[in-house]
Amino acid sequence: MTKFLIFPCRLLKTAVTAAVITLLSLYGISQAARNQVEHRLEITLVPSEQKLIGRDLMRIEAGGLRELSFHLSNRARVKRILLNGEDRAVKFSNSEIILPVEVREHGRPVEVEIFYEAIFNDPVPVDPANVDNPGFGVTATITKQGVFLLSGAGWYPELKGSRATFRLAVKAPLNILAVTAGRSLGHKAIGETTVSEWLIEHPVEGLTLSAAAYEIHEQTAGDVIVSLYLFPESRPLAAAYMKAAADYVRFYSDLFGPYPFPKFAVVENFFPTGYGFPSYTLLGSSVLRLPFLIQTSLGHEIAHSWWGNGVYVDYDLGNWSEGLTTYVSDYLYKERESEAEAREYRLQAIRNYTMLAPPEADFPLSEFTGRVDPLSKAIGYDKGAMVFHMLRRAVGEQAFWTALRELYRSRVFLQTSWKDIQSIFETQSRMSLERFFDQWVFRKGAPQFYLENVRAFPGNGNWKIVAGLCQGPEQFNLNIDGLLECETSRTMHKIALSDDCTRLNLDCSSSPGRLALDPDFDLLRRLDPAEIPPAVNLLKSSPSALLVLPAGSANRLKTLAGTLALGLGLEEYRIVSEKDLEPELFSSRDIILIGMPMNEGLLPGMPAGMRLEKGGFTLGGRAYQNPSDAFFGVFRHPAREDRVVAVFHPLSMKDAGIVARKVTHYGKYSYVTFQGGENREKGFWPVESSPLIHEFATKKGAP
Numbered sequence: 231m232t233k234f235l236i237f238p239c240r241l242l243k244t245a246v247t248a249a250v251i252t253l254l255s256l257y258g259i260s261q262a263a264r265n266q267v268e269h270r271l272e273i274t275l276v277p278s279e280q281k282l283i284g285r286d287l288m289r290i291e292a293g294g295l296r297e298l299s300f301h302l303s304n305r306a307r308v309k310r311i312l313l314n315g316e317d318r319a320v321k322f323s324n325s326e327i328i329l330p331v332e333v334r335e336h337g338r339p340v341e342v343e344i345f346y347e348a349i350f351n352d353p354v355p356v357d358p359a360n361v362d363n364p365g366f367g368v369t370a371t372i373t374k375q376g377v378f379l380l381s382g383a384g385w386y387p388e389l390k391g392s393r394a395t396f397r398l399a400v401k402a403p404l405n406i407l408a409v410t411a412g413r414s415l416g417h418k419a420i421g422e423t424t425v426s427e428w429l430i431e432h433p434v435e436g437l438t439l440s441a442a443a444y445e446i447h448e449q450t451a452g453d454v455i456v457s458l459y460l461f462p463e464s465r466p467l468a469a470a471y472m473k474a475a476a477d478y479v480r481f482y483s484d485l486f487g488p489y490p491f492p493k494f495a496v497v498e499n500f501f502p503t504g505y506g507f508p509s510y511t512l513l514g515s516s517v518l519r520l521p522f523l524i525q526t527s528l529g530h531e532i533a534h535s536w537w538g539n540g541v542y543v544d545y546d547l548g549n550w551s552e553g554l555t556t557y558v559s560d561y562l563y564k565e566r567e568s569e570a571e572a573r574e575y576r577l578q579a580i581r582n583y584t585m586l587a588p589p590e591a592d593f594p595l596s597e598f599t600g601r602v603d604p605l606s607k608a609i610g611y612d613k614g615a616m617v618f619h620m621l622r623r624a625v626g627e628q629a630f631w632t633a634l635r636e637l638y639r640s641r642v643f644l645q646t647s648w649k650d651i652q653s654i655f656e657t658q659s660r661m662s663l664e665r666f667f668d669q670w671v672f673r674k675g676a677p678q679f680y681l682e683n684v685r686a687f688p689g690n691g692n693w694k695i696v697a698g699l700c701q702g703p704e705q706f707n708l709n710i711d712g713l714l715e716c717e718t719s720r721t722m723h724k725i726a727l728s729d730d731c732t733r734l735n736l737d738c739s740s741s742p743g744r745l746a747l748d749p750d751f752d753l754l755r756r757l758d759p760a761e762i763p764p765a766v767n768l769l770k771s772s773p774s775a776l777l778v779l780p781a782g783s784a785n786r787l788k789t790l791a792g793t794l795a796l797g798l799g800l801e802e803y804r805i806v807s808e809k810d811l812e813p814e815l816f817s818s819r820d821i822i823l824i825g826m827p828m829n830e831g832l833l834p835g836m837p838a839g840m841r842l843e844k845g846g847f848t849l850g851g852r853a854y855q856n857p858s859d860a861f862f863g864v865f866r867h868p869a870r871e872d873r874v875v876a877v878f879h880p881l882s883m884k885d886a887g888i889v890a891r892k893v894t895h896y897g898k899y900s901y902v903t904f905q906g907g908e909n910r911e912k913g914f915w916p917v918e919s920s921p922l923i924h925e926f927a928t929k930k931g932a933p
């Protein structure tokens with residue numbers, strides 16, 4: 231889980247990919263019919279003027295195309311274009327260069343040379359309030375602190391629908407090193423400039439470039455070069471990053487097959503991003519320092535070298551790479567820690583899906599293309615990872631890992647769809663997975679199953695247990711574990727459910743204690759409301775939240791409410807004063823109380839050990855009374871099962887704004903406390919009951 235800043239692949243890259251897809255479909259270019267382009271690209275960076283001067287000599291396998299259409303930023307000025315060495319007049323408007331190709335040039339490669347200049351000056355965000363929805367989307371900026379030119383931003387001429395290789399030379403002021411995909415050919419100081427050269431031999435869909443005053447750290451892991459491009463002040467992080475990156479590269483090479491690129495680099499960015507690109511990851515300075523970065527996010531990015539950047543995603547049938555990458559990184563690391571950690575991860579994934587993808591908003595995994603909001607994250611990442619977990623259980627351990635190796639071996643650098651994955655898993659497992667993929671990938675939703683009429687009858691020397699196992703309203707084909715705990719035994723039963731209901735007949739040789747379905751959370755399902763402790767995430771999917779200010783409060787509190795709403799990404803909300811709060815309004819909305827209300831009757835019921843009062847609060851015996859302390863908690867709504875009441879109780883305005891922005895990062899928790907803007911405690915209210923668990927009330931002893 232990312233907490234403070236979002237991760238690469240998880241964010242802007244998807245937006246850009248979506249843009250590329252739109253372009254492809256707009257121009258009617260199928261993914262299969264991509265043209266090959268070899269770029270010899272020379273770039274001069276002039277940070278003092280935020281300027282780029284470019285010269286791109288392209289060799290293009292144009293086939294029978296009558297015209298070539300290039301994407302180049304509308305911030306660029308085209309100075310000259312040559313086709314096979316001859317000057318051409320061309321049309322350049324709306325970021326598009328159209329270059330007619332004469333008949334005599336058909337059927338053989340053409341050489342196009344474009345000279346251009348551009349100013350790239352996107353404002354750089356320093357402290358974005360909401361990272362779930364990247365409103366700040368920087369695509370191209372050239373500054374004295376650093377340079378960031380994102381693929382798709384049109385910083386070089388890109389033949390539409392092409393995959394391209396590059397020989398790239400970047401000239402920049404002395405000691406400014408440029409870094410990108412592919413293999414480094416070195417960085418040379420020439421007079422007052424530094425020239426960085428790169429060779430990108432594997433065709434890529436788009437190229438991103440970064441440049442800054444980096445220090446390079448380098449070592450090899452097998453045949454792979456692991457590099458760090460860090461600012462001098464990050465030098466103390468180098469050893470840990472180097473070891474972790476090399477370990478991940480080795481781990482996944484053993485698991486899936488050889489790493490597909492010549493190098494892996496960790497590149498520091500001068501503003502807070504987390505991106506995963508082919509063969510490198512670009513992390514903001516503050517992101518690099520996050521404690522969970524090395525343990526999870528870095529591994530996740532490296533796993534994308536196999537899934538997404540290695541085996542490509544065919545977006546027409548949805549993006550499978552986030553679910554798979556999450557499963558073989560974030561989840562697998564937990565499994566390697568302990569089964570208890572893995573179980574907790576699965577439960578959290580199921581909770582996220584239930585809370586963030588309510589039935590009215592849900593969509594099939596095959597329609598997920600990238601993370602743009604909490605809903606798409608819950609489907610693409612949480613549901614996606616659970617689908618791979620269920621697939622592993624369906625086909626078995628050996629077939630699962632063999633199929634992934636085969637998927638990588640046979641599909642690396644090829645557009646690959648869920649259908650291709652299905653076919654490879656079917657071959658390896660020798661079973662039809664038609665129904666599995668149909669219900670989990672191509673259909674939306676998740677099952678809701680439950681126990682009904684559970685009874686125990688004492689018999690001749692043992693107990694007979696009968697129960698109904700039912701599902702609804704949507705029907706799934708399921709194999710459910712049922713754990714029956716009796717006084718002297720524990721047995722796990724495999725139960726198949728494909729209709730509305732099935733009848734269970736089980737035996738206990740001693741008095742029955744408890745029957746629990748799917749006790750280890752191996753199946754994705756929609757949890758019953760009673761199984762979900764209220765959590766911050768429930769607010770994020772709120773259709774209409776009401777932020778309530780205490781009667782007579784100052785304007786500063788209203789500003790604070792606005793900051794909180796923005797941080798939570800609320801789309802539909804209103805800020806009202808407590809005195810204008812009609813009872814009907816209160817009972818129909820998700821409520822967020824900002825500060826202690828004058829009417830304490832508005833406060834929701836509190837779990838044991840939780841107390842709120844003016845000037846302080848107590849949680850589990852710990853009292854908070856300092857002006858910089860703050861509490862945020864989410865509770866059940868007294869009037870509606872599907873709504874919540876949250877309380878934001880900062881003891882003063884000191885650091886309250888910081889907390890208002892941070893709360894969103896604790897989405898899965900029921901409560902969170904802060905001191906001086908830093909998190910102190912976080913946790914869940916206890917779960918009340920589950921329709922999957924039956925506790926028997928039988929007396930102990932012989933029947």
Ligand SMILES: [Zn+2]
Pocket residue numbers: 239240530534551552555556
């Ligand atoms: Zn990812």
